[in-house]
Amino acid sequence: MRKTELQINLSNLENNLKVIKSTTSAEIQAVIKANAYGLDINEICETIENEVESFAVITVDEALNLRKKTKKPILILQGVHEIADYDKVKDFNLDFVIHSDWQLDSMPEVDLSNSRAWLKINTGMNRLGFHPEEFINRYQKLIDKNLKELILMSHLASSSEKSDPRNMEQIKLFSNLTENFDNKRSLANSGAIFNFYEAHFDIVRPGIAIYGGKYFEHGIKPVTCLRSKITMLKNIKAGDSVGYDGSWIASSDCIIAGIPIGYADGYPYSSKSAEVSINGKKFKTAGKINMDLITINLEQDSSIKIGDWVELWGFDTNLTSFSQEFNSISYQLLTNISGRVNKNYLE
Ligand SMILES: *Cc1c(COP(=O)(O)O)cnc(C)c1O
Numbered sequence: 001m002r003k004t005e006l007q008i009n010l011s012n013l014e015n016n017l018k019v020i021k022s023t024t025s026a027e028i029q030a031v032i033k034a035n036a037y038g039l040d041i042n043e044i045c046e047t048i049e050n051e052v053e054s055f056a057v058i059t060v061d062e063a064l065n066l067r068k069k070t071k072k073p074i075l076i077l078q079g080v081h082e083i084a085d086y087d088k089v090k091d092f093n094l095d096f097v098i099h100s101d102w103q104l105d106s107m108p109e110v111d112l113s114n115s116r117a118w119l120k121i122n123t124g125m126n127r128l129g130f131h132p133e134e135f136i137n138r139y140q141k142l143i144d145k146n147l148k149e150l151i152l153m154s155h156l157a158s159s160s161e162k163s164d165p166r167n168m169e170q171i172k173l174f175s176n177l178t179e180n181f182d183n184k185r186s187l188a189n190s191g192a193i194f195n196f197y198e199a200h201f202d203i204v205r206p207g208i209a210i211y212g213g214k215y216f217e218h219g220i221k222p223v224t225c226l227r228s229k230i231t232m233l234k235n236i237k238a239g240d241s242v243g244y245d246g247s248w249i250a251s252s253d254c255i256i257a258g259i260p261i262g263y264a265d266g267y268p269y270s271s272k273s274a275e276v277s278i279n280g281k282k283f284k285t286a287g288k289i290n291m292d293l294i295t296i297n298l299e300q301d302s303s304i305k306i307g308d309w310v311e312l313w314g315f316d317t318n319l320t321s322f323s324q325e326f327n328s329i330s331y332q333l334l335t336n337i338s339g340r341v342n343k344n345y346l347e
Helices: 010-023 033-037 041-051 060-067 085-091 101-105 132-143 166-178 190-195 319-324 330-335
Strands: 004-009 027-031 054-057 074-076 095-098 116-120 149-153 224-229 232-236 254-259 275-278 281-285 294-297 309-313 342-346
Touching (some): 010 027, 010 342, 060 074, 132 166, 281 294
Parallel strands (some): 027 054, 054 074, 074 095, 095 116
Antiparallel strands (some): 275 281
């Protein structure tokens, strides 16, 4: 079997949930969309189910799959996209967001009394949700329906930027609009959990913090290690080029190692060299990242053997800083890990 794997450290993941819980008294809705940010929705659901109030996904298919694993509430974060989906919402007791008039107006007469609707207000992100001046009217329309519960929600545009004044504007607007209602309220993603206690309200919606992609300064631990075993070693001479387009040229005689992982596995494409770690030592990739292979400059280090593990990133990597080397974000690095990478879970 190809030795390319994503290790997932479940005790670090549990630590992250504990850190979140110690930061807020709100209930936790674990955002488990995009296959739990690439970590596998089934495994992650099993690990954290007892710690959370509910789960959030994007697609109806994700929700139906998750329903086989848990009886807890499952929210479809962008609501239904086809009117026919309301039948599945009903049959599987799913919760759904209403962010647009068409979703509200097309709500059928099917019995949704086992579902919670989450009414989304646009408080400044200008993406999904009703304008503040539309809110009361849409609230009235929804409260008349026979739903299990109506929850009020919004989303912050720049929660990871503590100093951005637009955060407090959004929080105040949401708070003022909703303060006279008994409904539960939800505004905070991971960034808002750590940066804006005023934004916690009744239910918080962490994603990336659970999966160890950000907020390490608050006690979040990395959860993933992406690694691959060396399958090729060769000596090359100063002036020899390596890989596509001969873009990388050895400045002195060196050893090149190859590992069976590439951008089709989710490692970010780059034509620049990136850092990897082998047996605790740092080395640089040599040449362009290929679809299925990465080459590494071992310089003169002959202690490294076929079969040694190369860590592309590890449990000591700050994935946010690392992702910036690729003009990317930790969210993308995690969600890009492809299905052909084996996932191994460490207790
Ligand atoms: C993805 C998402 C979240 C989770 O965001 P993180 O930054 O990963 O914590 C929360 N709320 C909504 C509406 C989302 O789409």
